[in-house]
Amino acid sequence: MTPFAVLRAPSQVLFGTGMAEATGRVAATYGRRVLLITDPIIAGTPGFGTVETALRAAGLDVAVSTDAEVDVPSTSVDATVALGLETQPDVVVAVGGGSVIDLAKVTALLLAHGGKLSDYYTVNSVPGPILPLIALPTTAGTGSEATPVAVITDPDTQMKMGVASSHLIPRDAICDPMLTLGAPATVTAHSGIDALSHAIEGYMAAANEPTADLVLSRPQIGKNGLSDTLALSAAGHIAANLERVVQNGDDLEARSGMLYGSLLAGIAFGNSGVSTAHALQFAVGAATHTSHGLGTGLLLPYVMEFNRPARPDDLSALAIAMDSPGDVVEHVHALGQRIGLPASLAAIGIEHDALRGMAEASIGFKRLVDNNPRPLDVPALERILDAAWHGQPARLSEEAASVG
Ligand SMILES: [Fe+2]
CATH class of the missing domain: 1.20.1090.10 (Dehydroquinate synthase-like - alpha domain)
Known part of the structure; x- marks a missing residue:
């Protein structure tokens, strides 16, 4: 078989117990203003607290969106993008399962390039880098912290749609097993x-x-x-x-x-x-x-x-x-x-x-x-x-x- 290999992945992967504490210093390399995205349940967990504390300890301005919902409905996207337009983040941080990280991907996309999600349904139609994204998974499942895909719910058809581009791969994947302890x-x-x-x-x-x-x-x-x-x-x-x-x-x-x-x-x-x-x-x-x-x-x-x-x-x-x-x-x-x-x-x-x-x-x-x-x-x-x-x-x- 002809040797053939491709690797497109996060620029940095930090894996291990305690790595969530690195989030503040990693985020600070991108700027001062952070949009921190999660869902209402994760927002109450100790793991989320670790990340938020680390961001604030690094002296960053943190705006928190807890609007993520399963399957990324347009209400989530609209609310999170609106908060982003208001706070103008330098970096987006996602703490959650696949739906949270996918919401963060499309938020970082729309904040960087504007338009609406249906503009990007064609594969590889994202025109350039999105806002820097740091992904911290709280479930061991989707692998979204490392993938070029976001699955969302189309507002008109209510069908699940994919946005696929190498630009959607999170810049940093911080994988701390402590964050997955609470999953039912x-x-x-x-x-x-x-x-x-x-x-x-x-x-x-x-x-x-x-x-x-x-x-x-x-x-x-x-x-x-x-x-x-x-x-x-x-x-x-x-x-x-x-x-x-x-x-x-x-x-x-x-x-x-x-x-x-x-x-x-x-x-x-x-x-x-x-x-x-x-x-x-x-x-x-x-x-x-x-x-x-x-x-x-x-x-x-x-x-x-x-x-x-x-x-x-x-x-x-x-x-x-x-x-x-x-x-x-x-x-x-x-x-x-x-x-x-x-x-x-x-x-x-x-x-x-x-x-x-x-x-x-x-x-x-x-x-x-x-x-x-x-x-x-x-x-x-x-x-x-x-x-x-x-x-x-x-x-x-x-x-x-x-x-x-
Ligand atoms: Fe899957």
Whole structure:
């Protein structure tokens, strides 16, 4: 295989217990005025207090926005941008989960370049650097502290839309496991299995012809050497710690392992991209109002099984990285069940005759569908959904065996 590798990542990653205390001095390198973005729940946590205290101790003027909400509705964006226009920050600091960090990305974008979010839905349409952004994740899941993507809710259609540009990658990722200690078990489970889906889908991403046009035309460019290395390491850390952290959320060592795995997965898929579990989750989540991680985690083993004929070596490498006791697809499926994922799509209330429509909706996420290692069409997506509806990955292995 021709060596090919791409790495676009934060300029600085600070990982470890106590690193949140560095936020003030890091922010001071960008200027005096800070827009600190979080949500109303995180705002009351000790971790947020650590960050705010560090910013004020560095002598900075801090304006706090607690307007973040799940899925980044336009009300959040409007309120936070308005505060930014009033206070003219030199740097934006985000403390929270994926929705908070994504809100901070689009706020830093709109404060730097103006306009409205729909101006930037086309990939790579952000014209230049956004305001400097320091991201501190409070969940081990989205990896948004390291990725070039923000997912928001379009104000007109109420559909989830992505803004994707290397300019959205936070300048600094400060990952302090202490900030993740308070996350409830369900959030920990769903965001943790989502991080595993980032590692695995990022590792199994389409292998594209490496050209200058490919690497410059979009931020996420498919499977490559550096993202592979990070994705395998991510999968190992997550597999070793996910069940443990769901059982005991106070286990700081397991929290640390999860946050590290989620960071590595974020850097990996930030460069390679994710794929089919994410495309299908948009339809599943829209129909059932279940969380992003519940959907990607539930769908992941079925997508892996579907892709087995195209990438048997990838599954072998993942099995080794994850110290899998047997077949890695079965291992991922069983892990999801042990951390409390629903047994099937039927178990979350989806009717079997809705699957065709969900497959048709998902094929529209071209960027994700095109990143699958095996070609996809609507019937193929429907077969994956059918196996997930029954809760039986083996339904796809029988299909793979018959197709050859
Ligand atoms: Fe995800």
